Every structure is written in structure tokens, then in C-alpha cells.
Amino acid sequence: MTIPGQSIRSLNFSTSQVLGAGIAAGALALYVWRRGFSGSNASACDTPEAGNESDEIVLYGFERLSDVVASFSPYVAKVEAWMRFVGLPYTKRTGSTAKAPKGQLPYIVHGKNVVADSTLIVKYLLRTYPGMDRRLSPEQEALSVMMSHFIENSVYYGLFYHRWIQPQGYESIKELLLAKAPAAAGLLVRYIAGCKIRPHMKSALHYQGLGRHSEADINFLIDEDLAALSQMLGDKEYLLGRHPCLADASAFGFLDNALASEGVSPEYRHMLAQYSNLVAYTERIRATYFDAELRFEETEED
Numbered sequence: 001m002t003i004p005g006q007s008i009r010s011l012n013f014s015t016s017q018v019l020g021a022g023i024a025a026g027a028l029a030l031y032v033w034r035r036g037f038s039g040s041n042a043s044a045c046d047t048p049e050a051g052n053e054s055d056e057i058v059l060y061g062f063e064r065l066s067d068v069v070a071s072f073s074p075y076v077a078k079v080e081a082w083m084r085f086v087g088l089p090y091t092k093r094t095g096s097t098a099k100a101p102k103g104q105l106p107y108i109v110h111g112k113n114v115v116a117d118s119t120l121i122v123k124y125l126l127r128t129y130p131g132m133d134r135r136l137s138p139e140q141e142a143l144s145v146m147m148s149h150f151i152e153n154s155v156y157y158g159l160f161y162h163r164w165i166q167p168q169g170y171e172s173i174k175e176l177l178l179a180k181a182p183a184a185a186g187l188l189v190r191y192i193a194g195c196k197i198r199p200h201m202k203s204a205l206h207y208q209g210l211g212r213h214s215e216a217d218i219n220f221l222i223d224e225d226l227a228a229l230s231q232m233l234g235d236k237e238y239l240l241g242r243h244p245c246l247a248d249a250s251a252f253g254f255l256d257n258a259l260a261s262e263g264v265s266p267e268y269r270h271m272l273a274q275y276s277n278l279v280a281y282t283e284r285i286r287a288t289y290f291d292a293e294l295r296f297e298e299t300e301e302d
Contacts, residue, residue: 044102047120048113050127055111057088057125060095062105063180069260070290074156074253075118076106082122082249084289086132119148122246135243147232147239147247151254155229157210158222159254162268164201165211169265176263223271230275237284248285255282 061076071077083090090108100107100116107116108124115124126132136144162169174193181189205211210218229251238244239251258264258272259282273279 044116047115047117047124050124051110051113053129055113057083057090058109059083059090059092060100060105060107060109061092063094070253070256070286072257072261072263073105074159074250074257075152077253077256078249079106079108079118079121081244081252081285081289082246083125085244085249086129088125088129088132122249136240136245140240140245144240144245144247148250150225151229151247151250155225155251155254157205157208158225158268159258159264160201161205161210161218161222162258162265163263164198165205166215166265166267169263169268170198172265173263176261219267219271222268226272226275226278230278233277233281235277238281244285252282252285256286259283260286 059076059079061071061073061080064071069077070080080090080092095105095107097103097105101114102116104116106118106121107114108121110124110128113124115121163173164170170193174190177189177193178186202211210221213221233239236242239247255272255278258268259279
């Protein structure tokens with residue numbers, strides 16, 4: 001099957017992979033907790049300058065929470081969307097933070113190189129494949145970077161709050177995790193989500209600043225971000241015109257998570273639904289670059 005801007009491999013599950021899938025939700029909850037507590041790694045290696053163009057790109061993310069949403073992680077979806085935009089073929093596998101170089105996903109394996117962090121992955125791939133994504137002027141490239149930072153450092157916290165902190169959102173994400181787990185793992189998922197992940201998320205949002213406000217003020221700030229993103233898009237096909245760029249990959253990662261997953265509060269989806277251009281934009285990217293691929297199975301990490 002050929003997908004616009006993308007070639008992806010589908011491998012059959014082995015018996016061990018099928019058995020392992022039964023505890024995926026517990027592992028997913030543990031992943032989120034570990035990601036939050038992992039902190040910086042002072043011994044982390046520098047990102048390689050570039051790789052060999054002929055080497056296969058293997059993207060390690062983690063499984064979807066539904067048959068529609070591109071990834072549970074906006075950052076995994078960002079990298080996957082960008083590679084599809086520029087037409088880089090890759091293989092996607094379900095990864096493990098225990099094997100990740102910085103204790104978090106996504107990361108890629110490209111020949112002998114291992115690269116972590118969504119932004120550093122894109123920069124590494126641009127240096128390796130210099131002919132990719134050269135449709136923007138220097139000024140537009142600067143705008144794309146600024147928009148990406150706005151989305152990932154401001155818009156992100158709205159999704160963060162309405163997934164892990166807001167009561168209805170938290171119940172929704174907890175139920176999604178439980179639905180992915182066998183009955184025997186239910187208590188583990190509840191414990192990790194309620195006693196590990198959520199308290200840490202509250203603390204992180206408090207130190208970031210958004211968590212210090214009332215819910216009404218938080219929603220005011222969230223809506224201001226969504227309104228700004230909607231104005232940036234306007235009636236254009238993509239944020240900077242006729243072709244998608246890095247900023248569109250960042251935007252899709254977060255918007256797709258909110259619109260295509262039940263793991264956020266109804267209030268957040270209602271706020272987002274008021275911006276019809278953002279909804280249409282997200283659906284357009286999903287239909288153009290992701291729809292056919294969702295029929296493929298993902299593979300477990302080796």
C-alpha cells in the first residue's frame with residue numbers, strides 16, 4: 001500500500017508480541033510517569049551531525065490509544081507527520097523508555113546513529129537529507145520555528161491540563177489506559193495513574209505557572225492560545241501557505257491528540273471545536289497523510 005509522502009513497513013506480530021500487548025496500557029502509564037520523573041541526563045551524548053542517506057530510518061514511539069489518533073504523544077505524531085510531509089520513508093515501532101537514550105520517546109535509529117527529542121530528530125534528518133523541506137524562505141523558516149515553539153511551549157499546556165489535571169479529562173485518560181490493559185493489570189494502571197503520574201503532573205504544571213491559576217483563568221489562557229493559532233492559520237491550507245512545514249507537524253501533533261482521542265476533557269474539545277478552521281485543518285492533514293496507514297499494525301521493539 002502506498003501512502004502520500006510515506007512508505008511504511010507492516011510486520012506480523014510474533015506470539016511473544018501478542019502476549020506482550022496485553023500489558024501495553026500498564027507499560028504506557030509507566031512510560032508517562034517515568035518520562036515526567038526522568039529529568040535531564042547530564043551524560044547524554046551530543047546529537048550526531050548527520051547520517052548516511054541510504055540507512056533505514058526506524059522511529060520508536062508508542063502505541064495509539066484509538067484507531068484514529070496518530071499517537072498518544074503529540075511529539076511522536078509531530079515527527080511522524082513531518083517525515084510524511086517531506087516524503088521520508090521510515091519504519092515505526094513501539095518503543096520502550098528503558099531503551100531510549102534520554103529516557104523518553106520519540107527517538108530514531110538511523111544506521112549506527114540514535115537520535116532523541118522530536119526537534120533534534122528533525123534537525124538531524126534535515127542535515128542528513130539536505131534536499132528535504134526547502135520550500136520556505138529564510139524568513140518563513142524562522143516563522144515556522146517560532147510557531148513550533150509557541151505550540152509546544154504554550155498550546156501544549158492546555159492539552160496537558162485537560163488530560164491529566166481537569167477531573168473529567170483525567171477520568172477519560174484513565175479509562176482509556178484501563179481499556180488497553182487486561183483485568184489483572186487494572187490495579188497497577190490505577191495506582192500509577194493516580195498516585196504517580198497525576199500528582200507529578202500537578203506539580204509540573206504548578207512550577208510551569210499555569211497550574212497556579214483558577215480553572216476559569218486557565219481556560220481563558222488556553223482559549224487565547226487557540227484563538228491565536230486559529231488567526232495564524234486563517235483561511236490558508238497550512239500555517240505558512242500551500243505546503244506543510246515543521247510548524248504544521250507540531251500543530252497536528254497536539255490538535256490531533258485533542259480532537260481524535262477521548263483522553264481529554266469534553267470542555268477542551270468544546271473550546272477547540274469553536275475554531276472550525278483548526279478542526280478542518282487537522283482533519284485535512286489526517287486524511288492526506290495518515291488515513292490509509294492506520295490500517296497497518298505497529299511492531300513491538302526488538
